[in-house]
Amino acid sequence: MADEELMELVGQRDPDAFAIVLERHADAAYSLAYRIVGNNEAAEDVLQEAFLALWRFGNYDRSKGSVRTWILSIVHNRAIDTLRRKGARPTQAMDVDELLRNRPAEERTEETVAHRERAARLRSALDLLPEEQRRVVELAYFGGFTHAEIAALSELPIGTVKGRMRLALQKLRDELEEEVW
């Protein structure tokens, strides 16, 4: 059964449909949460909050993209909230590479070959972006920084940061559309 059909059943409070959605997307969601919050315990909390919110309030709307995109956006929002709640956010100019390197250390886990290959393809697509565009995407998406914070950190005008974000997303879409999807 397609994700979209399952989500209709979830909207009717069908726990079996929810179980399938959870099984299909939990690993991707957990991987994203871990990348943002940096440890197992916080990632588990994020996932639990996100999937229970999806169960309780989740009105999936096809215009929001695929079910996976929608779920990842919920997980992303929760993970960034967690990150921001932890406080201590730099506000002055600093070495943004250092900032990204100082993200919480990742623990090693097993990856399947297929998943590793797919993630590697996507990572290399990110790496193809011009450095200044990749940096603003990573700071915003994985670091939870606002455009104004990134502008301050990078000593750039806000308009430049916003422009780089949009250009980066356009390039990712254009470069990967046929290759990956």
Place this chain on the structure above:
Amino acid sequence: MVGRDPEAGCPQAIEIGAYILGALEPAEQEAFERHLRGCSRCQRNLESLQRSVEIVAGAVERRQAPAELKRRIMAAVEAEAGPRPARRPLSVRRPAFVQLGFAGAFAALAAALFIAFGGGTTRRTVTVRESAGRRGVVATYAASVSPRLGGATVVVERVGDQGALVAYNLPAPPAGKVYELWVAGSRGEPQPAGLFRPAGSVSRVPIERALLGVNKVMVTVEPRGGTLRPTSAPLVIATL
């Protein structure tokens, strides 16, 4: 340097990347969403770029979600879904505590104490240690609830500086309105801490602010999208 962008077509299109990446300030995000509703160019642009985020999200190292976590989530879902006659024909009672999960069980316990001790402004605090020991001490506070909420029962669970509001039988807010959570300390104005609409008979809503220095959690009814300051009297007040 930001080059000329043939796809833009609208001066507001510069916001789209930051919007998709979640990098706008809350007020900017609301303003852009208002703009989006009336701008078909930006809607199309947004739709075509949203997929890129899945690419960014998928570029992370792959990890397996722990099986125990999935079981915990499903236990909570099954408890909230309630009995399914076709599969559990004899089950007409509330789900057992073991099905509710530990936090839910203590929320129910606190609710029972609240009712038993007369409700109103009575406050009962139940402090327990979770058996799994992973999250530490869970404190549960029963809230005072306005009679306007038709007999709803509300508790606040707290673990360290994190918390959640659990509401039983909360009626839906009026059309075009949502419930908004607020937290307040002994000084200063209440701070917004999340929006929600009840789904089913039990709603568990994470409080989106740290509870350090917070001694009150409140709920008001606000226009859809929420507000930065309460515009109506609280219908629920929990004193921590």
